[in-house]
Amino acid sequence: MNTGFDLKEFHWMVEMVQTIDVGLVVLDREYKIQAWNGFMENHSGKGASKVQNANMFDAFEELPADWMMHKIQSVFMLKNRAFTTWEQRPHIFKFKNYRPITGTAEFMYQNMTIIPLLNLNGEVSHVSLIIYDVTDSAVNKLQLKDVNDQLKDLSRIDALTQLFNRGHWESQFSQEFIRYKRTEQATSLVIFDIDHFKKVNDTYGHQAGDKVIQAVSQCVRDNLRESDVAGRYGGEEFTVYLVDTQADHAKVFAERLRQGIEQLVVHHDGTAINFTVSLGVAEVNKTMKTHKEWLEAADQALYKAKETGRNQVCMAK
Numbered sequence: 001m002n003t004g005f006d007l008k009e010f011h012w013m014v015e016m017v018q019t020i021d022v023g024l025v026v027l028d029r030e031y032k033i034q035a036w037n038g039f040m041e042n043h044s045g046k047g048a049s050k051v052q053n054a055n056m057f058d059a060f061e062e063l064p065a066d067w068m069m070h071k072i073q074s075v076f077m078l079k080n081r082a083f084t085t086w087e088q089r090p091h092i093f094k095f096k097n098y099r100p101i102t103g104t105a106e107f108m109y110q111n112m113t114i115i116p117l118l119n120l121n122g123e124v125s126h127v128s129l130i131i132y133d134v135t136d137s138a139v140n141k142l143q144l145k146d147v148n149d150q151l152k153d154l155s156r157i158d159a160l161t162q163l164f165n166r167g168h169w170e171s172q173f174s175q176e177f178i179r180y181k182r183t184e185q186a187t188s189l190v191i192f193d194i195d196h197f198k199k200v201n202d203t204y205g206h207q208a209g210d211k212v213i214q215a216v217s218q219c220v221r222d223n224l225r226e227s228d229v230a231g232r233y234g235g236e237e238f239t240v241y242l243v244d245t246q247a248d249h250a251k252v253f254a255e256r257l258r259q260g261i262e263q264l265v266v267h268h269d270g271t272a273i274n275f276t277v278s279l280g281v282a283e284v285n286k287t288m289k290t291h292k293e294w295l296e297a298a299d300q301a302l303y304k305a306k307e308t309g310r311n312q313v314c315m316a317k
Protein backbone atom coordinates (compact mmCIF):
# COMPACT_ATOMS: atom_id res chain seq x y z
CA MET A 1 0.00 0.00 0.00
CA ASN A 2 1.38 3.40 -0.91
CA THR A 3 -1.72 5.50 -0.16
CA GLY A 4 0.27 7.60 2.31
CA PHE A 5 2.71 8.55 -0.45
CA ASP A 6 -0.15 9.46 -2.85
CA LEU A 7 -1.80 11.61 -0.23
CA LYS A 8 1.45 13.39 0.48
CA GLU A 9 1.92 14.03 -3.21
CA PHE A 10 -1.62 15.32 -3.47
CA HIS A 11 -0.98 17.64 -0.54
CA TRP A 12 2.10 19.04 -2.28
CA MET A 13 0.17 19.56 -5.46
CA VAL A 14 -2.53 21.51 -3.66
CA GLU A 15 0.11 23.52 -1.85
CA MET A 16 1.83 24.41 -5.13
CA VAL A 17 -1.38 25.35 -6.89
CA GLN A 18 -2.28 27.48 -3.89
CA THR A 19 0.99 29.42 -3.79
CA ILE A 20 2.04 29.55 -7.47
CA ASP A 21 2.38 33.08 -8.86
CA VAL A 22 -0.32 32.73 -11.51
CA GLY A 23 -4.07 32.77 -11.10
CA LEU A 24 -5.91 29.45 -11.31
CA VAL A 25 -9.68 29.23 -11.59
CA VAL A 26 -11.76 26.16 -12.37
CA LEU A 27 -15.25 26.69 -13.77
CA ASP A 28 -18.07 24.27 -14.47
CA ARG A 29 -20.33 24.51 -17.50
CA GLU A 30 -22.46 27.14 -15.78
CA TYR A 31 -19.44 29.34 -15.09
CA LYS A 32 -19.64 28.48 -11.39
CA ILE A 33 -16.32 28.74 -9.61
CA GLN A 34 -15.04 25.34 -8.45
CA ALA A 35 -11.47 26.27 -7.60
CA TRP A 36 -9.82 29.61 -6.78
CA ASN A 37 -6.16 29.66 -5.79
CA GLY A 38 -4.14 31.94 -3.51
CA PHE A 39 -3.12 34.32 -6.33
CA MET A 40 -6.80 34.97 -7.10
CA GLU A 41 -7.62 35.35 -3.40
CA ASN A 42 -4.81 37.83 -2.79
CA HIS A 43 -5.46 40.02 -5.81
CA SER A 44 -9.25 40.01 -5.75
CA GLY A 45 -9.56 40.26 -1.99
CA LYS A 46 -12.16 37.47 -2.13
CA GLY A 47 -11.39 34.16 -0.44
CA ALA A 48 -12.12 30.80 -2.05
CA SER A 49 -14.92 30.04 0.42
CA LYS A 50 -16.65 33.29 -0.55
CA VAL A 51 -16.68 32.67 -4.30
CA GLN A 52 -17.03 28.88 -4.29
CA ASN A 53 -20.01 27.92 -6.47
CA ALA A 54 -20.76 31.53 -7.38
CA ASN A 55 -21.26 32.34 -11.05
CA MET A 56 -17.96 34.05 -11.97
CA PHE A 57 -19.67 36.78 -14.02
CA ASP A 58 -22.00 37.63 -11.14
CA ALA A 59 -19.16 37.73 -8.65
CA PHE A 60 -16.96 39.87 -10.94
CA GLU A 61 -19.13 42.23 -12.90
CA GLU A 62 -16.14 43.97 -14.48
CA LEU A 63 -15.32 40.87 -16.55
CA PRO A 64 -15.94 41.17 -20.31
CA ALA A 65 -18.66 38.51 -20.04
CA ASP A 66 -19.74 38.09 -23.68
CA TRP A 67 -16.21 37.90 -24.96
CA MET A 68 -15.09 35.45 -22.25
CA MET A 69 -18.15 33.22 -22.56
CA HIS A 70 -17.51 32.97 -26.27
CA LYS A 71 -13.89 31.88 -25.62
CA ILE A 72 -14.87 29.44 -22.86
CA GLN A 73 -17.65 27.92 -24.96
CA SER A 74 -15.24 27.21 -27.79
CA VAL A 75 -12.93 25.40 -25.32
CA PHE A 76 -15.89 23.27 -24.13
CA MET A 77 -16.87 22.47 -27.69
CA LEU A 78 -13.54 21.98 -29.42
CA LYS A 79 -11.65 20.51 -26.43
CA ASN A 80 -8.77 22.80 -27.36
CA ARG A 81 -6.90 25.38 -25.36
CA ALA A 82 -7.49 29.07 -25.98
CA PHE A 83 -5.07 31.88 -25.33
CA THR A 84 -5.69 35.61 -24.97
CA THR A 85 -3.18 38.42 -24.61
CA TRP A 86 -3.21 41.78 -22.86
CA GLU A 87 -3.02 43.39 -26.29
CA GLN A 88 -6.56 42.12 -27.00
CA ARG A 89 -7.88 42.89 -23.48
CA PRO A 90 -5.42 44.64 -21.17
CA HIS A 91 -7.22 43.65 -17.95
CA ILE A 92 -9.52 40.64 -17.58
CA PHE A 93 -9.90 40.71 -13.82
CA LYS A 94 -9.48 44.31 -12.71
CA PHE A 95 -6.78 43.71 -10.13
CA LYS A 96 -4.87 46.72 -8.79
CA ASN A 97 -1.21 46.80 -9.80
CA TYR A 98 1.12 46.96 -6.81
CA ARG A 99 4.42 46.27 -8.56
CA PRO A 100 7.01 48.88 -7.59
CA ILE A 101 8.78 49.03 -10.99
CA THR A 102 5.64 49.41 -13.07
CA GLY A 103 3.82 51.49 -10.47
CA THR A 104 2.52 53.75 -13.23
CA ALA A 105 0.03 51.08 -14.36
CA GLU A 106 -3.14 51.27 -12.32
CA PHE A 107 -4.31 47.74 -13.10
CA MET A 108 -2.56 44.44 -13.66
CA TYR A 109 -2.09 43.54 -17.35
CA GLN A 110 -3.04 39.91 -17.93
CA ASN A 111 -2.66 37.10 -20.43
CA MET A 112 -4.99 34.15 -20.02
CA THR A 113 -5.00 30.50 -21.06
CA ILE A 114 -8.21 28.48 -20.94
CA ILE A 115 -7.66 24.75 -20.62
CA PRO A 116 -10.30 22.03 -21.09
CA LEU A 117 -10.52 19.60 -18.13
CA LEU A 118 -11.79 16.14 -19.04
CA ASN A 119 -13.84 13.88 -16.78
CA LEU A 120 -13.40 10.11 -16.68
CA ASN A 121 -15.65 9.72 -19.75
CA GLY A 122 -13.37 11.96 -21.78
CA GLU A 123 -15.90 14.80 -21.82
CA VAL A 124 -15.01 18.38 -21.00
CA SER A 125 -16.85 18.94 -17.75
CA HIS A 126 -14.84 21.94 -16.56
CA VAL A 127 -12.37 24.50 -17.81
CA SER A 128 -9.42 25.99 -16.03
CA LEU A 129 -8.47 29.65 -16.47
CA ILE A 130 -4.82 30.50 -15.94
CA ILE A 131 -4.23 34.19 -15.39
CA TYR A 132 -0.70 35.54 -15.91
CA ASP A 133 0.44 38.87 -14.53
CA VAL A 134 2.31 40.45 -17.49
CA THR A 135 2.29 44.02 -16.20
CA ASP A 136 6.08 44.45 -16.39
CA SER A 137 6.47 43.42 -20.01
CA ALA A 138 3.26 45.20 -21.09
CA VAL A 139 4.32 48.47 -19.51
CA ASN A 140 7.81 48.16 -21.02
CA LYS A 141 6.33 47.53 -24.44
CA LEU A 142 3.91 50.46 -24.12
CA GLN A 143 6.70 52.78 -22.97
CA LEU A 144 8.88 51.67 -25.88
CA LYS A 145 6.05 52.37 -28.31
CA ASP A 146 5.59 55.80 -26.78
CA VAL A 147 9.27 56.65 -27.23
CA ASN A 148 9.22 55.31 -30.78
CA ASP A 149 6.19 57.47 -31.60
CA GLN A 150 7.99 60.50 -30.20
CA LEU A 151 11.09 59.68 -32.26
CA LYS A 152 8.96 59.31 -35.37
CA ASP A 153 7.47 62.76 -34.74
CA LEU A 154 10.92 64.24 -34.20
CA SER A 155 12.12 62.86 -37.50
CA ARG A 156 9.12 64.36 -39.31
CA ILE A 157 8.91 67.77 -37.74
CA ASP A 158 11.10 70.80 -38.21
CA ALA A 159 12.31 71.97 -34.79
CA LEU A 160 12.14 75.72 -35.46
CA THR A 161 8.67 75.88 -36.98
CA GLN A 162 6.92 72.67 -35.88
CA LEU A 163 5.83 72.24 -39.49
CA PHE A 164 6.70 69.03 -41.37
CA ASN A 165 10.30 69.02 -42.51
CA ARG A 166 11.15 68.81 -46.18
CA GLY A 167 11.70 65.04 -46.26
CA HIS A 168 8.40 64.16 -44.66
CA TRP A 169 6.41 66.84 -46.47
CA GLU A 170 7.75 65.74 -49.84
CA SER A 171 6.96 62.09 -49.19
CA GLN A 172 3.38 63.07 -48.29
CA PHE A 173 3.22 65.29 -51.35
CA SER A 174 4.38 62.52 -53.67
CA GLN A 175 1.67 60.26 -52.20
CA GLU A 176 -0.87 63.00 -52.89
CA PHE A 177 0.31 63.08 -56.51
CA ILE A 178 -0.16 59.31 -56.81
CA ARG A 179 -3.64 59.70 -55.33
CA TYR A 180 -4.42 62.40 -57.91
CA LYS A 181 -3.38 60.05 -60.74
CA ARG A 182 -5.99 57.59 -59.50
CA THR A 183 -8.82 59.97 -58.57
CA GLU A 184 -8.08 63.05 -60.75
CA GLN A 185 -9.40 65.16 -57.89
CA ALA A 186 -8.18 68.78 -58.08
CA THR A 187 -5.37 69.61 -55.65
CA SER A 188 -3.27 72.74 -55.51
CA LEU A 189 0.20 73.53 -54.34
CA VAL A 190 1.30 76.86 -52.85
CA ILE A 191 4.99 77.54 -52.52
CA PHE A 192 6.23 80.76 -50.92
CA ASP A 193 9.34 82.48 -49.74
CA ILE A 194 10.04 85.41 -47.39
CA ASP A 195 11.10 88.50 -49.36
CA HIS A 196 14.63 89.87 -48.90
CA PHE A 197 15.08 87.60 -45.94
CA LYS A 198 18.85 87.91 -46.13
CA LYS A 199 18.39 91.58 -45.31
CA VAL A 200 16.41 90.69 -42.15
CA ASN A 201 19.28 88.50 -40.97
CA ASP A 202 21.94 91.02 -41.95
CA THR A 203 20.15 93.97 -40.34
CA TYR A 204 18.70 92.48 -37.16
CA GLY A 205 20.70 89.27 -36.69
CA HIS A 206 20.01 85.56 -37.09
CA GLN A 207 17.84 85.33 -33.96
CA ALA A 208 15.52 87.98 -35.33
CA GLY A 209 15.44 86.00 -38.60
CA ASP A 210 14.41 82.88 -36.68
CA LYS A 211 11.60 84.78 -34.99
CA VAL A 212 10.34 85.95 -38.39
CA ILE A 213 10.38 82.37 -39.69
CA GLN A 214 8.41 81.26 -36.63
CA ALA A 215 5.86 84.05 -37.01
CA VAL A 216 5.33 83.11 -40.67
CA SER A 217 4.86 79.44 -39.70
CA GLN A 218 2.29 80.35 -37.08
CA CYS A 219 0.38 82.38 -39.65
CA VAL A 220 0.44 79.36 -42.01
CA ARG A 221 -0.93 77.12 -39.26
CA ASP A 222 -3.66 79.65 -38.44
CA ASN A 223 -4.86 79.61 -42.03
CA LEU A 224 -4.76 75.85 -42.68
CA ARG A 225 -7.71 73.55 -43.01
CA GLU A 226 -7.57 70.08 -41.46
CA SER A 227 -6.73 68.45 -44.78
CA ASP A 228 -4.05 70.95 -45.88
CA VAL A 229 -0.45 69.81 -45.42
CA ALA A 230 2.27 72.39 -44.76
CA GLY A 231 6.03 72.01 -44.63
CA ARG A 232 9.20 74.02 -44.28
CA TYR A 233 10.79 73.28 -47.61
CA GLY A 234 14.03 75.21 -47.14
CA GLY A 235 15.45 77.93 -44.89
CA GLU A 236 12.77 80.56 -45.57
CA GLU A 237 10.76 78.67 -48.15
CA PHE A 238 7.45 77.00 -47.35
CA THR A 239 5.09 74.65 -49.15
CA VAL A 240 1.44 73.84 -48.59
CA TYR A 241 -0.73 71.51 -50.62
CA LEU A 242 -4.47 71.93 -50.45
CA VAL A 243 -6.40 68.74 -51.01
CA ASP A 244 -9.61 68.93 -53.05
CA THR A 245 -8.92 72.56 -54.00
CA GLN A 246 -8.87 74.16 -57.43
CA ALA A 247 -6.38 76.87 -58.39
CA ASP A 248 -8.79 79.80 -57.92
CA HIS A 249 -9.58 78.70 -54.36
CA ALA A 250 -5.90 78.13 -53.67
CA LYS A 251 -5.31 81.67 -54.90
CA VAL A 252 -7.76 82.96 -52.27
CA PHE A 253 -5.86 80.99 -49.61
CA ALA A 254 -2.51 82.33 -50.86
CA GLU A 255 -3.78 85.92 -50.94
CA ARG A 256 -5.13 85.59 -47.39
CA LEU A 257 -1.73 84.28 -46.28
CA ARG A 258 0.06 87.11 -48.07
CA GLN A 259 -2.09 89.74 -46.38
CA GLY A 260 -1.84 88.05 -42.99
CA ILE A 261 1.95 87.96 -43.16
CA GLU A 262 2.15 91.55 -44.41
CA GLN A 263 0.37 92.62 -41.22
CA LEU A 264 2.63 90.67 -38.85
CA VAL A 265 5.09 92.54 -36.67
CA VAL A 266 7.99 90.79 -34.96
CA HIS A 267 9.62 92.62 -32.06
CA HIS A 268 13.29 92.08 -31.50
CA ASP A 269 15.62 94.11 -29.25
CA GLY A 270 13.16 96.98 -29.20
CA THR A 271 12.75 97.04 -32.98
CA ALA A 272 9.53 96.27 -34.85
CA ILE A 273 10.22 94.19 -37.94
CA ASN A 274 7.83 93.92 -40.90
CA PHE A 275 8.17 91.53 -43.80
CA THR A 276 6.35 90.14 -46.79
CA VAL A 277 6.23 86.94 -48.82
CA SER A 278 5.96 86.04 -52.50
CA LEU A 279 3.83 83.07 -53.48
CA GLY A 280 3.40 80.72 -56.45
CA VAL A 281 0.31 78.56 -56.97
CA ALA A 282 -0.04 75.51 -59.23
CA GLU A 283 -2.96 73.15 -59.57
CA VAL A 284 -1.97 69.62 -60.52
CA ASN A 285 -2.86 68.61 -64.08
CA LYS A 286 -2.84 65.58 -66.35
CA THR A 287 0.27 66.59 -68.30
CA MET A 288 2.43 66.26 -65.16
CA LYS A 289 4.28 62.97 -64.98
CA THR A 290 5.83 63.29 -61.54
CA HIS A 291 5.30 65.32 -58.38
CA LYS A 292 8.57 67.11 -59.21
CA GLU A 293 6.94 68.62 -62.31
CA TRP A 294 4.13 69.92 -60.11
CA LEU A 295 6.66 71.47 -57.70
CA GLU A 296 8.51 72.94 -60.66
CA ALA A 297 5.32 74.61 -61.94
CA ALA A 298 4.64 76.25 -58.56
CA ASP A 299 8.29 77.25 -58.24
CA GLN A 300 8.22 79.00 -61.60
CA ALA A 301 5.14 80.93 -60.50
CA LEU A 302 6.99 81.92 -57.32
CA TYR A 303 9.95 83.04 -59.42
CA LYS A 304 7.61 85.23 -61.45
CA ALA A 305 6.19 86.73 -58.25
CA LYS A 306 9.72 87.59 -57.12
CA GLU A 307 10.76 88.95 -60.52
CA THR A 308 7.75 91.18 -60.97
CA GLY A 309 7.79 92.98 -57.66
CA ARG A 310 7.46 90.52 -54.68
CA ASN A 311 4.71 90.62 -52.01
CA GLN A 312 2.27 89.07 -54.47
CA VAL A 313 0.68 85.81 -55.61
CA CYS A 314 1.38 84.46 -59.12
CA MET A 315 -0.42 81.56 -60.74
CA ALA A 316 1.29 78.83 -62.78
CA LYS A 317 0.49 78.84 -66.50
Ligand SMILES: Nc1nc2c(ncn2[C@@H]2O[C@H](COP(=O)(O)OP(=O)(O)OP(=O)(O)O)[C@@H](O)[C@H]2O)c(=O)[nH]1
Pocket: 160, 193, 194, 195, 196, 197, 198, 199, 201, 205, 206, 207, 208, 209, 210, 213, 234, 235, 236, 306
Ligand atom coordinates in the same frame (compact mmCIF):
# COMPACT_ATOMS: atom_id res chain seq x y z
N1 LIG B 1 17.63 83.24 -39.37
C1 LIG B 1 17.60 82.24 -40.24
N2 LIG B 1 17.99 82.45 -41.52
C2 LIG B 1 17.95 81.45 -42.40
C3 LIG B 1 17.52 80.18 -42.01
N3 LIG B 1 17.57 79.38 -43.11
C4 LIG B 1 18.03 80.15 -44.16
N4 LIG B 1 18.26 81.42 -43.72
C5 LIG B 1 18.75 82.55 -44.47
O1 LIG B 1 17.80 82.90 -45.48
C6 LIG B 1 18.46 83.73 -46.44
C7 LIG B 1 17.90 83.43 -47.80
O2 LIG B 1 18.38 84.42 -48.65
P1 LIG B 1 18.15 84.43 -50.21
O3 LIG B 1 17.92 83.02 -50.68
O4 LIG B 1 19.27 85.21 -50.82
O5 LIG B 1 16.80 85.16 -50.44
P2 LIG B 1 16.18 86.51 -49.88
O6 LIG B 1 17.15 87.37 -49.20
O7 LIG B 1 14.97 86.10 -49.09
O8 LIG B 1 15.73 87.21 -51.22
P3 LIG B 1 14.50 86.89 -52.14
O9 LIG B 1 14.06 85.49 -51.84
O10 LIG B 1 15.00 87.04 -53.52
O11 LIG B 1 13.43 87.86 -51.80
C8 LIG B 1 19.94 83.47 -46.27
O12 LIG B 1 20.54 84.62 -45.71
C9 LIG B 1 20.00 82.31 -45.27
O13 LIG B 1 21.14 82.40 -44.42
C10 LIG B 1 17.13 79.97 -40.65
O14 LIG B 1 16.73 78.87 -40.22
N5 LIG B 1 17.17 81.03 -39.82
